[in-house]
Amino acid sequence: MNRNISIILPCFVAAFSVMSCGEHHHAESKEEAHLDHDHGEEIVIHHEEAERFGIKTTTIAPAEFHSIIPASGSIDYAPESNIMISSPVAGRLTFASRISVGSSISAGQLIADIRPEGVSGGNVDAAAKARMDAARRELDRITPLYADGIVTARDLNAARQAYQEAQAAYSSTAASGRVTSPIAGIVAALPANNNEIVGVGTPIATVVRQGRLTLRIEVAEKYYPALAGVTSCNILTPGADRWIALSELDGRKEGVVSGNATESRQGYVTVIFSFVNDGSVSPGAFAEVNMLSQPIPDVISIPAEAVTEQQGQTFAYRRIDDHGYEKVPVTCGMTDGRMIEIKSGLKPGDEVVTEGTVFVKLAETKGNAPEGHSHNH
Helix, strand or coil, X not given: CCCEEECCHHHHHXXXXXXXXXXXXXXXXXXXXXXXXXXXXXXXXXXXXXXXXXXXXXXXXXEEEEEXXXXXXXXXXXXXXXXXXXXXXXXXXXXXXXXXXXXXXXXCCEEEEEECCCXXXXXXXXXXXXXXXXXXXXXXXXXXXXXXXXXXXXXXXXXXXXXXXXHHHCCHHHHCCEEECCCCEXXXXXXXXXXXXXXXXXXEEEEECCCEEEEEEEEEHHHHHHHHHCCEEEEECCCCXXXXXXXXXXXXXXXXXXXXXXXXXXXXXXXXXEEECCXXXXXXXXXXXXXXXXXXXXXXXXXXXXXXXXXXXXXXXXXXXCCEEEEEECEEEEECCCEEEEEECXXXXXXXXXXXXXXXXXXXXXXXXXXXXXXXX
């Protein structure tokens, strides 16, 4: 049976808002239906409405696709980005204002002050400075005596060595108790507590450069032979609304490590990628991963957003004229998260809705709603 579906988009968009928002006030208004009897099973959406609601189409052309290896992974800072900052002296730790985990920091910025009070054995650095000052005075005394021939070269060399050793044991920067960051970055950890007594070498802060991140992927061993052909991957993190292609973030495969050499679970191997930290991915997050393996030429594929599912079947919407669309059943193959392989249902040259699919679907499903019914909010 042939039928025409004609609809005014503002009407069904309002109806869609009612479905998702719960209780609303309703008002009846008359809307004129647009009828066109030239097509069967046609969804009529006029150009102005399609443009208003962001309905866009793409003409299908075969292109290269990739075999997909599904996996999961975790994201962390790259090892070379981490700088551990330790206490140069023993004493009571006091963090500078506005220093906390996650705060930005510049090179040379003060992180903390360490004061010697509360440390058993006294101020070690003050003692080191006293020894250095004494060694310097002794060297100053002996130098003119050597020039006058009163002391030997051996005495002069001994005084010089004592001064150099005392100088090496004392650092004016360390003795000041001021701890600064050698790099610009983000404070990733503060393992010591404010007002805590710390010893020399106690870790007090970790600073990371905002450079590259590392993705560690755990892959089932059965995929090991195909890992040599992996070139890149797409990832989806919890809460994200889109898949991210590492190829767009200067992603690089750093290597494949067997399970025996890593902390991987038994039956898995680890694939390591690095990529630029542009702020779209949070370090410490887990990710769903689709790795791109061997290339496959001349594959018909469409964006994942272009495919809809209804009652267990998958469909796409094909444009058939200036304001007409039709629902087409499709058989899907592999997906990399962003694109889906289409095995049947579409052919090269078809013009398929790739953006605003939800509005076309609503035009179809709301086509039999009572004429003139709308919702005002």
